[in-house]
Amino acid sequence: MLYVPNHNLRNLFLPFSRKTLAQITSVVIATASVTLASTAYAQQAASSSSASNAVVLHGDNLEEVVVSGIRFSQRSALDRKKEAGTITDSLVAEDIGAFPDKNIAEALQRIPGIQLERDNGEGSSVSIRGVDPDLLRVEVNNVGALGMGGSRGVDFRDMASELVKSLDVIKGSEARLTEGGIGGTIQVNTRKPNEFDDHFLSVSAEGQYNDVLGEVMPKFNFTGVRKINDDLGVLINITGSDKSTVIHSLQNSDWVRVEDYDKSPDKTTVNVDYADILNKADCASSGNTALCEAQWYDYSPRIPRYAIREREEKRLSANAMVQYQVNDNLSTHLGYTWNNRDKRALDLNLQIATQSKARIDAATAVVDENHNVIDFSTRAGSVSNRSLDFNWDQTTSQFETGFEFNTESLNVTGLLARSTTDQDIDARDATISADNVQGIRVTQHKGGLPVVDFSNANFRLTNTYEAFDPYDPTSYKSRVNSLYTPSVDESEELMAKLDVTYIPDSTIFSAFRFGAQRTEQSFANASFRHEIIRDVGGTYAGSVWTLEDHVNLINGNLKTSPAFFKSYNLPVDSIRYYPAVEPAGLVRDLQALSGDYSTRADLTSEQGNYDIEVNGTAFYTQANIETTLGALLLTGNVGVRVVKTDTAANGDVRIRVLVDRLDENGNPLINEETGGYAGGVPSTNDPDIYSGRKTVKSDYTDVLPSINLTLGLIPEKLELYVGAAKVMARPRMVDINVNADCTIYKNIQAQIDQQANICAGGNPDLDPYRATQFDIALHWYPDENSIVSGAYFAKDVTSWIIDRDTNFGVDFFGDGRVWDVRQKLNGSGVKIQGIELQASTTFTHLPAPFDGLGGAVNYTYMEADDVGLFNQLTGQELPFPSQSKNSYNLTAFYETHDWSIRVAYNYRSQYLAGAAGHSGNPIFVDDAGYLDAKFSYNITPQLKFHADGRNLTSEVKTTNTGVGRISSYDWAGREYAIGLTYKM
Template sequence: MNNYKHKSLSKLIAAILAGSSALSVMAVANAAEQSQVKSDPKLAQTQTQQETQVEKDATGAQAEDEDGLEVIEVSGMRFSQLKALDRKKNGGTMMDSLVAEDIGQFPDKNVAEALQRIPGVQLSRDFGEGDSVSIRGVEPGLLKVEVNNVSALGFGGSRGVDFRDMASELIKALDVIKGSEARLTEGGIGGTIQVETRKPNEFKENFLALSAEGQYNDLIDNVSPKVNFTGVYKFNDRLGVLVNATASDKSTMIHALRNTEWNRYADYDQTAEKTSVHPDYANVTDAGECLSAEDPTACEQQWWDFSPVTPRYGIWGRDEKRLSANATLQYQLTDNLSGHVGYTYNTRDKQALDLNIDLGVGSVLRTNPDSVVVDELHNVRYFETTLAGISNRTLNFAWDQTTTLLDAGFVYANDAWRIEGLVSESTSDQDIDSRDTHATTEGIAGVKVTLDDRGAPEWDYSDGYFVNPEDPTDTSDRFNINDPASYRNRVRYKYAPHEDQAKEIMAKLDITYIPDSDFLSTLKAGYRSSSLKVENADFSYNIIRDVGSTYNSEVWTLQDNINVLSGRTFESRELFSGYDLGVNTVGTYWAVNTEPFIEVMKYISQENLSRADLDVINGNYDQVVNTDAFYFQANFEHELASMRLWGNLGLRYVKTEIGANGDVRERVFVDQTDTFGNILVDQFGIDLAGIEDPDHPQAFVGRKTVIEDYSNSLPSINLNLGLIPDELVLYVGAAKVMAHPNTGDLNVNATCNIYLTRRSQLEDEPRNNCSAGNPALKPYMANQWEVALNWYPTEESIVAGSYFVKDINSWIIDANTRYDVDFFGDGRLWDVRQKINGSGVTNKGLELQASTTFTFLPDPFSNLGGAVNFTHMQSEDVGLFNALTGEELSFPSMSENAYNLTAYYEDEHWSARIAYNYRDEYLARAQDRSGNPVYVDAGGYLDAKLIYTFDNGLKIYIDGRNLTGEVKSENAGPGRLSDLQWSGREYSVGFSYKM
């Protein structure tokens, strides 16, 4: 990849130089003119909130209006709602916003959990915390996330952003832009999330805020501390510096009950009713008729019943040291010219400990068929094992994630022009130092498994025993889950580190001009160039000891296994402590203790390899994605039948070049020949199958680079009509939007087979083929339109409804075979199995929202406020199908219905807030390894917060999250629980103080 030049870097430099030249010229002109006009009111009216230079301090400090009169700004929840509605009104397209109620006082613990309050936004959770969001049913990887107009990066080749990396204390405002404008950076099929942090010159004077809290989780039973510092120092009226840092020692945990997957092994209930319908054999009504079918097994499986594959318990813990920090220097050089430099650093250093105890019953031979009980939905509800396997597994790993963002920019504005320049570097780095230790055993009979109506398994080991091959009736050799002597087959240590890095360098220049026109309010044009590089690497080595196998001329015995485990286990926590699971568990058990286990395995094997000793294994990749974008946008305003009409029309052009470098293996197969060179044939005279010739000149093992490119034009239009001035607005918008593929899907890693046999030359069979990534993937593309009616009965209230359609005419689907592809760009043609672009899916939906403060009511009811929103969505022509039944599936990550309810009370000293978030079931994966689609069950989460504010600026508060004790659960169909995770309830007590 070193040969592949970042061609856009020269363009980046040119853009920076152009911006600097423009800055110099404008500064000279400004000095000559000495303009006293800081901004034109006409421009200010049409600019979005992201474009304003200065916003009043929201701390409740005193300020002066244009007449010199003292003004007291409102702070708190009411202020947040007022400012959020202002941002929505001033937005150039369809958007909703959240504003911090005070410095460092965002209402939720992280950005993702705050975003879930916005209509059309649906939250996904991990370890009880919100980690990612979808917008209008579109998955997280197809959203554009920017921090102060700079791209935020994901991990592991994904474009999805984990919002747990952003502490909410850093945030001033969040904008969720669901429509589109030409000025917006491409990348958001679902929408764009813009995160805005505070700038020092928003403050009139020096400022200091401190906060601290203790977080208590009733599952973990310990307190996690968290502290925040926000400081602003004003050197003078023009120069200021802001530092904001949040640090925490955060512990999270899940207790999990799983079946892993559900598969079909036999027709246990012997009923005439089918379990599922295979589209090719839908007309077969009797299983006996399947004997004459083209695929008898596929036909017969229509009557086979669903059985759990691996019932298991898990206790997964994360101890994290988190730090989110931001520093910004802002300088107002002249009345017209300002600049800034900012740096944001987020890190999560995690120590992870995952305990798992598994019961392997994924085979017809592992279950006693006479014991099986099946329900009316053809799901197994009871069975006893015959030859089951059991694994006691502990994963212990350090998992470090770091993101950084460095940006510098300037803004020049006079009475007709506004010029903005920005350069930035964003990075994301992830390192997972994974250590997997486990002990296994086989041949366990007599374990009783009962599954309730949900499919939740309950195990009874009390009658479990080792099968005696010489006497099947002998049940005396009992299995004990906590006895090292019961793990009789294997002990293993697997070391599998992983690392990935991403870096994006970006430069942009935006120019706004106010023409002398009664129709055009502003003209905008701009250029953005970026270069994104992504790399990853995996390492691995194993120490395995199987009882009965020979190592270094010595047979590994059962006693050797016992010796490794004895004294190297520890007692786990009690499973599902504080939660009524509905079925019994093993309570606690003795799990493999990683450190002493690894130590003895290294001693026995005489292998003491460190990470530095390991080579990168095949399959790593690196990519460079260079993007150049130009746009032009015209904002306009006109009076139509005495009603104000305003909006914008624009076009964005994007050109993308991809350089993908990865591991390639080309295997050459030749005819089998005798010593005289004659091709060998079978008894029917047919050539024998070819054999690999690793020394053939066409054979290749190494790395290759493939370069691809594409370009796209993205038009957009947004129209607003003021049916009632400043109160009732009709909005219509339409746009073409795009999102680049995940970099992990663009890899060139390939295993290819070249056939030089006589049969392949004469019959074109078998054909040269590859299994590979796909650097030639085109972007996700969608045409979208929306109509909305927004009513603002007061400045703090809204009642709104919108209907939207998103036609995704290009999106990436799972691996399929393309024929006669010049994959390496060298003229050779291959049949390549890889991810490809599909088309046809349409998302449509309805959003409703209402919020208000009840200031028109008498005290104390005038201090009440609330908000409610509801989203209904549907998808059509998704192109994903149930692999078992052929039925079309819904769009991944999309819940059909979702809603939020929020109520609050706020007076001079007390404020209270309660919020409930609900979303319907949604598709998590189109299929697991058994072919079942996997859904996340519907769930609702209740959070609350109570604050008391003293007159001296001190606040104390208490809050609670997941007060109703919701769990995250997944299913593979009705009554087929795949995974149930309990993460506990969390409570916090804290204070904040500002001066």
């Protein structure tokens, strides 16, 4: 059971280290410039005998060269970059459903400065230049997309990639752009019916296979365009799929410090308040013995666990649009997009609670040089067999209608839209447990991977020992419980927008733009809780819950888990299968035995729910520039956007009042030890007592100037871009809630001590995140298919929302009463800077068969200062959350008229996931790299076959709290797919 194979986690699948790969990347970036230079030279030499690379001379005939496929997408993306008014990178799908990645987030990871977050092995959200998803602006056809659960971050799994024509990642800013993106703006653009010249039909079918799940998952897409006439078109796009994902996870579930096991004279951590105390025995006179002695406490695993998290989803995305060209000047459209993810989530956990001093047998503890407890046996461990069963429904919708009016000198566009998100989680947690189990041995291998040995586990009875067996239902003899925690939340945004562009007769200004926008956003949530508990020996409804009752309930409700870490060579010995509670059956039987069939309708919403309204009104003016600076072309824009925000936060508030304790004569009691008055007690009839809902309103105004300038150093070849802007993003909904628990002190001693009235709650008066950003970039376009680019960016976040602290003297409810409130606050900010390097080309100038080659490489380096987060144990400043210092993409492809193959590798270095775990140490996600590939073959001009694979290097996701302290080791498997697409 304790045998450990000799594997190296870092190099288990890669034939080279990531450090080596990073060095290769830098070489590739450097040499790409030389390669592209030779490409450009060869093409310029060839231009003397060819008027255009789109035309080939054959005697008296001209033959047009049609660029399609991957090369067309790459060229189109470069065209969008050149035409953008600020620094932008784009992705273009050359055909329906032709994005090389399975969802929008995974496609976006190929762009410089984008870093992907994965959930259950699938790309879910992205950050731009290290700024997390909550602080990005995401738009679909210029309409804001909303997050779930009060988050502003958008889960891109909610949108099928088949709906998308192009993606624009706008890293700079213009006055015309809707505010809300500290990191940037992601614009998702879908297809329009009048982009098609004739009727169109595309049908595709695909089967996906995950080698952990071992099942085929179907997916289909239907796209149809009906041209009623040249001016009126209708488009319908429907994508449906059965999508299952899974994580097999070997966990310590964080680390804790509960005891000094190694008795080393060296401290494990240093508390700055007791740094001068070098001998543990001297802590007795320190004033706080426990805090002082904790400096010598070693790290031990909190809850070693085997966990399997399965997600089964039925996804459906639909988009319908009608577009009508009224006349030569006026066009209108009406569109509706609907996305639904109907999920069942099942988590199977076999876990051992070891998070306290009483649970670990100190005599068995072995501690390594980093003060990590790497081997121990339990003294009073608690084993839980816990399954969580969620029915989880998520729906987003977007309705939009608008018009565009054009003349030679005037363009007017208007847009009305309504966006919604709805989330309903029906969650049940079924657990059976055994307390006071001794002899469970937990050993850490390979830098912190737990190996659990139950062979000597037992219950210590009065004079005997009884073995504990995790496979035996009779061993779980302590408790069974069912926890029901349903929740619902919904968001809505209404938007009206008008933009006017005037084209003057000017040698300096190419356009003047003006506009106004109104948004009204709301969020509301509700959560509920109900629990049924049965403890062996407890009395319920007059009857004793016996061990026999207990075992009879458990029997029949245990099942064998799927093979643990199937298809992966786990580098330590581990349990292969384990018993898992079947939650639906256990809950059903427990309800029947207790007679408790409570549903959501029977429950009262828990305290802590809130609803919030955020309304924004914006006006902007912008001038586009096109002139010359000497002999060089200068283009760009300058403008300003003014935004007023009004918020109204409504939530649960409880105010209690402390008054004096009175003796039998009605006089305040005296504390005999201190001579002062005794502490207060809660009053039951004071008029200031309150329990109910309150609304707090706030407002703020932001002035956001911006400037973007591009100087053509070599016409159509070399451009120097400079841009600067002020940007803002509104706080997260959860941070501006008004929920509060408050205390008013009316007792005499508190008044003598000048004790302030206190609250703990949200902060509806939070200012938004505000930043000043600067970009400078040099773009070289050797030809229409190629780019070599370098960019430097800096972002000074002048208003940053920091973790909870005490805010003194706050008129929290706007009624004149002053409180000291523990809440999130606006900090001084953080400074982010970095560089982005990219190069891409297609080798069309080379002789066949090498003319089908192409590739791209990009690299991003980022760092942050003055983050304002510190390691609780060392005081050392922490890196910016969710920001990897290094990330890069390597892409290579080969394409002919009939077939293509594409290989892509994405890497990001370690990043901070949480500022403090249970041990006080920060939590990091380790560096990781993912290799994907896709092959396509045109069977006929109308029928295409494709096959692809993802995570071909079998990467795992690992989190840790320091050297030798792995918290989780997650395996999501490799995924393969084959499919057909038919077009007519």
